Amino acid sequence: xxxxxTLAAAVLTAAALTLAACSGGGxGGxGGxGGxGGxxxxxxxxxxxDKAAWEPSxxxxxxxxxxxxxxxxFTGYSDPTAYDAFIKQSFRTDDKPxxxxxxxxDSLAQLVxxxxxxxxxxxxxxxxxxxxxxxxxxxxxxxxxxQYCVPLNVVYWVMYxxxxxxxxxxxxxxxxxxxxxxxxxxxxxxxxxxxHQMNIIFEFVWFQAILAGLDPxxxxxxxxxxxxxxxxxxxxxxxxWHDMQTDGFFIDPGVTTDPQTLLxxxxxxxxxxxxxxxxxxxxxxMVSDTDYGIFTLPNVSADLGDTSVVVETGPLCVGAGSAxxxxxxxxxxxxxxxxxxxxxxxxxxxxxxxxxxxVTDAALAAIxxxxxxxxxxxxxxxxxxxxxxxxxVASEQFGAFVTNNGDPMAVLEAIQAEADAYWADN
Amino acid sequence: xxxxxxxxxxxxxxxxxxxxFWLSSIGFVAPGVLLVAVVLYLPFLWTTYISxxxxxxxxxxxxxxxxxxxxxxxxPAFLNSVLNTLYWVIGTIALPVGLGLLIAVLSHGLPNATLxxxxxxxxxxxxxxxxxxxxxxxxxxxxALSQAxxxxxxxxxxxxxxxxAPLNTFVMIGASTWQGAGVNxxxxxxxxxxxxxxxxxxARVDGASGFTLFRTMTxxxxxxxxxxxxxxxxxxxxxxxxxxxxxxxxxPGRVSETLALTMYKETFINNAYGLGAAVALFLTVxxxxxxxxxxxxxxxxxRSI
Numbered sequence: 077x078x079x080x081x082t083l084a085a086a087v088l089t090a091a092a093l094t095l096a097a098c099s100g101g102g103x104g105g106x107g108g109x110g111g112x113g114g115x116x117x118x119x120x121x122x123x124x125x126d127k128a129a130w131e132p133s134x135x136x137x138x139x140x141x142x143x144x145x146x147x148x149x150f151t152g153y154s155d156p157t158a159y160d161a162f163i164k165q166s167f168r169t170d171d172k173p174x175x176x177x178x179x180x181x182d183s184l185a186q187l188v189x190x191x192x193x194x195x196x197x198x199x200x201x202x203x204x205x206x207x208x209x210x211x212x213x214x215x216x217x218x219x220x221x222x223q224y225c226v227p228l229n230v231v232y233w234v235m236y237x238x239x240x241x242x243x244x245x246x247x248x249x250x251x252x253x254x255x256x257x258x259x260x261x262x263x264x265x266x267x268x269x270x271x272h273q274m275n276i277i278f279e280f281v282w283f284q285a286i287l288a289g290l291d292p293x294x295x296x297x298x299x300x301x302x303x304x305x306x307x308x309x310x311x312x313x314x315x316x317w318h319d320m321q322t323d324g325f326f327i328d329p330g331v332t333t334d335p336q337t338l339l340x341x342x343x344x345x346x347x348x349x350x351x352x353x354x355x356x357x358x359x360x361x362m363v364s365d366t367d368y369g370i371f372t373l374p375n376v377s378a379d380l381g382d383t384s385v386v387v388e389t390g391p392l393c394v395g396a397g398s399a400x401x402x403x404x405x406x407x408x409x410x411x412x413x414x415x416x417x418x419x420x421x422x423x424x425x426x427x428x429x430x431x432x433x434x435v436t437d438a439a440l441a442a443i444x445x446x447x448x449x450x451x452x453x454x455x456x457x458x459x460x461x462x463x464x465x466x467x468x469v470a471s472e473q474f475g476a477f478v479t480n481n482g483d484p485m486a487v488l489e490a491i492q493a494e495a496d497a498y499w500a501d502n
Numbered sequence: 503x504x505x506x507x508x509x510x511x512x513x514x515x516x517x518x519x520x521x522x523f524w525l526s527s528i529g530f531v532a533p534g535v536l537l538v539a540v541v542l543y544l545p546f547l548w549t550t551y552i553s554x555x556x557x558x559x560x561x562x563x564x565x566x567x568x569x570x571x572x573x574x575x576x577x578p579a580f581l582n583s584v585l586n587t588l589y590w591v592i593g594t595i596a597l598p599v600g601l602g603l604l605i606a607v608l609s610h611g612l613p614n615a616t617l618x619x620x621x622x623x624x625x626x627x628x629x630x631x632x633x634x635x636x637x638x639x640x641x642x643x644x645x646a647l648s649q650a651x652x653x654x655x656x657x658x659x660x661x662x663x664x665x666x667a668p669l670n671t672f673v674m675i676g677a678s679t680w681q682g683a684g685v686n687x688x689x690x691x692x693x694x695x696x697x698x699x700x701x702x703x704x705a706r707v708d709g710a711s712g713f714t715l716f717r718t719m720t721x722x723x724x725x726x727x728x729x730x731x732x733x734x735x736x737x738x739x740x741x742x743x744x745x746x747x748x749x750x751x752x753x754p755g756r757v758s759e760t761l762a763l764t765m766y767k768e769t770f771i772n773n774a775y776g777l778g779a780a781v782a783l784f785l786t787v788x789x790x791x792x793x794x795x796x797x798x799x800x801x802x803x804x805r806s807i
Contacts, residue, residue, distance in 0.1 A: 332638060
């Protein structure tokens with residue numbers, strides 16, 4: 077009898093442990109305060125992002141949305157790779173995220189193809205009609221005629237420069253490519269490193285900047301396979317980059333000090349970066365328009381009508397079939413509006429995609445107005461415009477090119493080999 | 503010869519409780535077995551399956567046979583990664599283990615030997631990523647090392663420590679040595695203390711001293727511990743990840759990747775889960791084979807002593 081009891085106890089323990097293990101994942105799925113069809117202002121949305129450092133800004137947004145729409149329950153990741161894997165895995169569970177940040181381009185296309193994202197076409201139609209957002213920006217979010225997600229942010233890629241270094245060396249903000257080259261040469265002659273660049277993460281940006289300013293059609297053509305990386309104009313862009321590296325225009329990529337620190341100390345005179353760079357300079361105590369200035373990089377080709385400016389945008393997406401899908405879509409509509417965007421811009425000290433939003437930083441406000449006015453052509457950032465397998469090879473090749481300044485043609489041929497393989501299947 | 507019926511009947515009830523005990527022991531073992539199956543065997547089988555598929559982490563994996571393995575062996579980046587991993591294995595055995603042994607032998611028998619070994623042990627308390635970050639400050643272009651070389655009028659300040667391959671792998675092995683030598687010294691120190699004094703005394707009486715004493719007496723008697731230290735180092739170096747991630751992230755390009763980094767990058771950055779799983783499987787097979795071959799050899803040797 078005693079042995080039977082022992083046996084029963086052991087089996088029960090095993091069963092209980094197994095059940096506990098199996099039920100672990102299912103508890104988190106409540107999040108449904110408010111739920112579908114309830115009052116969206118009372119809903120609490122499960123919100124995930126790889127921008128863990130932005131938590132204070134999302135707290136500010138919760139304050140701004142109070143009484144108008146839902147509240148965000150923030151979960152931040154600081155490792156983007158771990159975050160991407162987490163989001164993908166979460167779609168295999170019953171606990172889908174209500175709202176999450178992602179990347180435009182191929183990454184978003186993958187989620188859309190799997191039917192994991194709730195469409196936002198109606199929200200976009202209303203926002204465009206309202207003047208809250210431009211039609212050009214919608215292209216980043218359009219798949220088969222439908223829009224998905226709303227813009228979390230928008231970033232313009234521009235040139236930051238150290239005003240004191242410019243003054244000391246007697247150079248002015250260039251308005252043409254030739255002037256830009258002259259500024260660079262003067263700085264080199266005076267022993268100042270003109271430009272920042274990196275061999276990881278942002279290794280592609282100078283290829284992007286030069287080709288976009290040399291031939292924007294060729295730049296766009298690379299992203300749909302209609303232009304080859306070995307076409308003469310792409311080779312020309314690469315050769316310009318090669319010459320600039322040879323002439324000592326860039327800092328040694330082995331210097332891993334933060335770019336904002338390098339610009340502050342004058343170790344580099346200029347840094348080509350997205351407008352998010354303003355926040356990093358502000359954190360160092362640098363004052364916009366006093367310590368540093370911003371200008372748009374002139375086109376390489378003087379024959380082009382409009383100045384090319386690269387735009388990067390990151391999406392805020394609603395998980396299809398999530399517990400609070402309706403409330404999350406309601407939140408997305410609110411997010412596009414002037415009130416939300418002014419609050420966001422103030423909290424982040426950054427630009428907004430909404431032309432009606434108040435941008436507090438004067439230099440950023442001026443740049444936003446400039447690039448959204450006449451005479452500018454907005455192009456997608458290379459990372460988002462390029463299919464992932466091609467980008468993977470390109471980033472490795474550009475990283476090596478920045479490091480060793482090797483043969484430009486070998487770099488382009490290696491990328492084109494991958495592009496050929498990709499476009500043969502797609 | 504058959505037992506009488508009465509004797510047989512006597513035996514039957516004795517076997518019954520044995521069966522019950524066996525059953526209840528299964529009940530007790532089951533939770534542990536289940537746990538191991540769920541957290542170890544299932545993921546391994548899943549990874550093996552994924553390595554034969556094309557999969558981007560979303561939707562359903564598509565079976566493609568051995569294509570991932572064919573791609574893997576045809577990829578120059580993978581072959582370079584195998585070479586780098588080999589550098590790490592050789593380097594880790596030669597440096598952290600060799601240096602650890604040297605520190606242990608030199609400090610053995612000294613008064614306050616622990617105090618002498620302690621500074622070498624401190625870096626072991628740091629995580630690999632932290633070690634990577636610290637050393638990348640030292641080794642970056644115009645970093646602390648280059649500046650120190652210039653100040654001391656020594657050659658080498660022009661070297662791009664973390665940019666040129668295979669130099670970057672070698673300096674990272676150096677950083678790993680800085681971190682790992684201390685713990686090996688500690689292990690060897692314990693080994694030295696556990697060696698019986700009598701045979702050493704006898705050898706000394708016979709006239710052995712210095713390196714001869716070490717080579718003929720101490721080293722053979724340290725063998726069991728050396729087996730463990732070298733075995734752990736082989737496995738550790740095959741899966742090296744954190745120091746490299748903290749210093750070069752496998753770059754520039756992919757020149758300083760090891761197999762562990764290739765696995766991670768293919769899976770989570772390039773979203774080629776199938777190819778990443780193929781690399782993982784390859785790394786697992788290499789690690790298990792290396793461990794078995796090494797241990798079998800070492801244990802066979804120690805039996806013959």
